[in-house]
Amino acid sequence: MYILGIESSCDDTSVALLDCSDDGFVVLAEKTASQVDVHKKYGGVVPELAGRMHAENILPVVEEVMNEWRTSIGDTEKKPDVIAATTGPGLITGLLVGAEVAKNLSYLWNVPMIAMNHIEGHIHSVLLRSSQEEKFQISNFKFPILCLIVSGGHTELVLMRDFGDYDLLGKTRDDAAGEAFDKVGKLLGLEYPGGPKISKLAKDGNTKAIAFPRPMMDSDDYDFSFAGLKTAALYWLRDNSITTIQGKHVSPPFQGGDQEGVKHNTTNSATARPPLTPPWQGGEPQKVSLPDFCATFEQAIVDVLVEKTKRAAKEYHVHTIILGGGVSANPKLRTELQIMIQEMPQAQLLVPSPQYSMDNGAMIAAAAYMKAKKKEFTEWQDVVVNPNWEVYDK
Numbered sequence: 001m002y003i004l005g006i007e008s009s010c011d012d013t014s015v016a017l018l019d020c021s022d023d024g025f026v027v028l029a030e031k032t033a034s035q036v037d038v039h040k041k042y043g044g045v046v047p048e049l050a051g052r053m054h055a056e057n058i059l060p061v062v063e064e065v066m067n068e069w070r071t072s073i074g075d076t077e078k079k080p081d082v083i084a085a086t087t088g089p090g091l092i093t094g095l096l097v098g099a100e101v102a103k104n105l106s107y108l109w110n111v112p113m114i115a116m117n118h119i120e121g122h123i124h125s126v127l128l129r130s131s132q133e134e135k136f137q138i139s140n141f142k143f144p145i146l147c148l149i150v151s152g153g154h155t156e157l158v159l160m161r162d163f164g165d166y167d168l169l170g171k172t173r174d175d176a177a178g179e180a181f182d183k184v185g186k187l188l189g190l191e192y193p194g195g196p197k198i199s200k201l202a203k204d205g206n207t208k209a210i211a212f213p214r215p216m217m218d219s220d221d222y223d224f225s226f227a228g229l230k231t232a233a234l235y236w237l238r239d240n241s242i243t244t245i246q247g248k249h250v251s252p253p254f255q256g257g258d259q260e261g262v263k264h265n266t267t268n269s270a271t272a273r274p275p276l277t278p279p280w281q282g283g284e285p286q287k288v289s290l291p292d293f294c295a296t297f298e299q300a301i302v303d304v305l306v307e308k309t310k311r312a313a314k315e316y317h318v319h320t321i322i323l324g325g326g327v328s329a330n331p332k333l334r335t336e337l338q339i340m341i342q343e344m345p346q347a348q349l350l351v352p353s354p355q356y357s358m359d360n361g362a363m364i365a366a367a368a369y370m371k372a373k374k375k376e377f378t379e380w381q382d383v384v385v386n387p388n389w390e391v392y393d394k
């Protein structure tokens with residue numbers, strides 16, 4: 001079954017054409033137009049700009065994918081069997097663009113359409129393999145499955161009892177893990193998105209340099225909270241200093257741009273609160289290297305994610321754990337989950353190939369295959385986007 005997948009829920013316009021079967025998924029053509037260079041000037045995704053960029057990019061991207069596929073099979077009129085587009089959750093400005101293009105193509109080509117949930121796409125991203133790797137058969141999905149979805153907009157533990165059958169076990173009550181990475185990256189003066197930059201710097205760092213909290217790690221539920229950790233990082237940067245490798249002290253940009261030494265008389269309203277006596281500060285300000293800061297911050301996030309995943313996997317006796325979403329590219333998180341799974345002989349860990357960790361059209365097509373088999377199509381006239389669509393809501 002040939003499926004065209006369209007993803008535009010955040011800042012990537014991504015389209016892919018897949019050959020899908022129970023024996024595996026072959027990506028025949030794919031193209032992503034990233035908007036990172038535009039948004040990084042603002043330190044995060046600007047929804048209005050994202051919508052405009054999606055509108056500019058989507059038709060050339062669809063055309064390129066279709067041309068590549070049609071040329072490869074020598075049939076310039078060939079149409080896919082199904083068109084799938086992300087219709088939620090995400091930014092309404094982007095969702096509308098992808099959904100409208102898919103609706104138009106569905107009407108013009110007379111091809112059935114599937115409205116896909118973005119989180120369901122991330123879950124199915126583990127089915128995709130780079131061309132050299134052995135194909136992944138869907139029978140390898142051993143239920144029940146625990147899905148840890150961590151991205152810039154989401155941090156959720158979802159129990160998947162079967163294809164299309166989801167229960168939410170817990171989610172973040174405030175910031176998503178990727179959002180915390182990105183916001184702290186911004187405090188450090190790193191370019192958006194900060195997650196990949198922090199994880200790269202963290203590779204050479206000491207994970208115990210700072211006593212960062214592990215928010216909600218021991219709470220009696222599967223919810224998360226990362227806003228407090230982000231604030232702890234903000235206060236630490238206000239009260240202490242980062243040293244460069246040469247031993248020079250630098251203060252982050254929000255402290256007024258002073259690049260040497262810590263400035264305590266800040267004017268930024270977020271930092272102008274009364275001084276705290278946080279656990280890391282035994283009177284004297286700390287001096288910590290940037291890699292150590294990043295490694296400690298990353299470790300705090302990973303500890304909470306792994307601990308809650310471990311507990312849920314045991315409670316629900318799952319046979320598979322799926323890691324998905326942009327933060328699944330984080331090597332520390334991958335390694336710690338791999339270590340955790342060794343203690344669970346009944347369970348397997350599935351992670352996406354790095355190229356399919358971030359938002360992509362291929363994962364939308366792969367997830368749509370399961371629905372197409374059951375003929376769960378939506379007439380193009382009835383497709384509505386829903387920025388808050390939860391994966392467990394039908």
Ligand code: KG4
Binds near residue numbers: 177181196325
């Ligand atoms: O799934 P995704 O592409 O978009 C959303 O649906 O949000 O995820 C993007 C998020 C960003 O917050 C980015 O900083 C984070 O994934 N991310 C990482 C890493 N690579 C991407 N976070 C931590 N470590 C990484 N290596």
Ligand code: ZN
Binds near residue numbers: 118152325358359
């Ligand atoms: Zn995503």
